Amino acid sequence: MDENSTQTGDRGRSVGFRSDRGKVLMSLMLTTGLIAVDATILATAVPSVVKELGEFEQFPWLFSVYLLAQAVSVPIYSKLADTIGRKPIILVGVGLFLLGSVLAGLAWNMTSLIVFRVVQGLGAGATAPMAMTIVGDIYTVAERALVQGYIASVWAVASVVGPALGGIFSQFTSWRWIFLVNIPLCLLAGWALARFYRENVERRHHTIDYLGAGLLTVGLTAVILALLEGGNAWSWLSWQSLTSFGIGIAALVAFVPAERRAAEPVLDLAVVRRPLIMTTTAISLGVGALLIGVTSFVPTYLENALGVVPLISGVAVAALTLGWPLSASMAGRLYLRFGYRTTVLTGSAIAVVGCVALAVSGPYPNPWTVGAVSFVIGFGLGWTAAPSLIAAQASVDWSERGVVTGINVFARSAGSAIGVAVFGAIATNVIAAGRGEHDYATIVTASTWVFAAVALTAALMLLAALRLPRGGVDSTAYATATPTR
Structure with missing residues (x-):
């Protein structure tokens, strides 16, 4: 990296937290914690939210619009970060997250x-990819394994704290606190980043691909709208449904030539078309869909089918998000010894077993069974997500590594957004077929169909993993990155 790269001071080259970089790392861990907790805290509170605000059929939108906004904004933020620096972008991200949290805590209807x-x-x-980028800027390749362990620990803690807090707030106070609790955390994270993170950025001219970003946003939004409301707000063959699908597909089709002509495309299709990148992107789509499918629907399933308190359903979700970092912490050793293909295939197969078990046990609700299979699914995903990303990064040199990472983050977010829309459409249509009654039998049937769709998604992810090339990645690929001073 050139001399105008991000700086954090020349003092303290240790990875420890007492160094200058360590203070920045602590700030990034806190910022990451905001997103990590938010990923699980809302799921356990959905029944409480619906009870107060009503409109059960709209609850999948609470997840899909969040994920959609995150997905389509990542490429734009990445381009802006190259123009004005990482620090302004991550601070804007924390500010927007703070504003959204305050407003959500005051929401008056669904x-x-x-x-x-x-x-x-x-x-x-803005916050999630910028945190990953800053870590790559200030730590050498050799140091990143340890640093990523610190980041993974944040997700591990959040996997327990998030669902537990969601359950506690819903059961003993109000679901609104799941958003209001972000206020002091956002303020602390923003102050820490402003205080400790310093950078020198050479202002360079970049062309923002507004046309591509607009077409991608319109396309994904229209398709997700059609999937969520089809068979619910309108019939599948109604003019509303056909129009939404038509607009979405047309925008996504137009997106392809627009990206080919763009000077700096928001999503570089030339990179995506490479076989390895295409395969790992497909895997990332599956990972995103599986994660949201389980974390979004398991709490509703348990709380409505069994009447368990939110705290118990939160523990079931925590089992998945605890299994993930646990296996991810071992993935590095497995990958270096057996290769990324073997590791990803093993993880994908484990995830399939867990998802099939979840679908099979669907008609027989039991929180312990759900927790156990959720842990298995999370364990499998931990051996799938990180090694597939590492394989993609190791296949390119430093100048393209950021692009490949951005594609992976975008694919996972898009997979989650589309997944929650598809799974939500399945659930609402089953409920509608049961005359809209939210009784035990209907909820169990709807959840079982959703879990079957999750299992099918896992199988498709495994098929994608089978397309990974045989053989390991040349270890010298890791030496092409140049650390920041």
């Missing part, structure tokens, strides 16, 4: 809560 979740999503779209 529609307003959905709108305010968009604001939160726009904030997450």
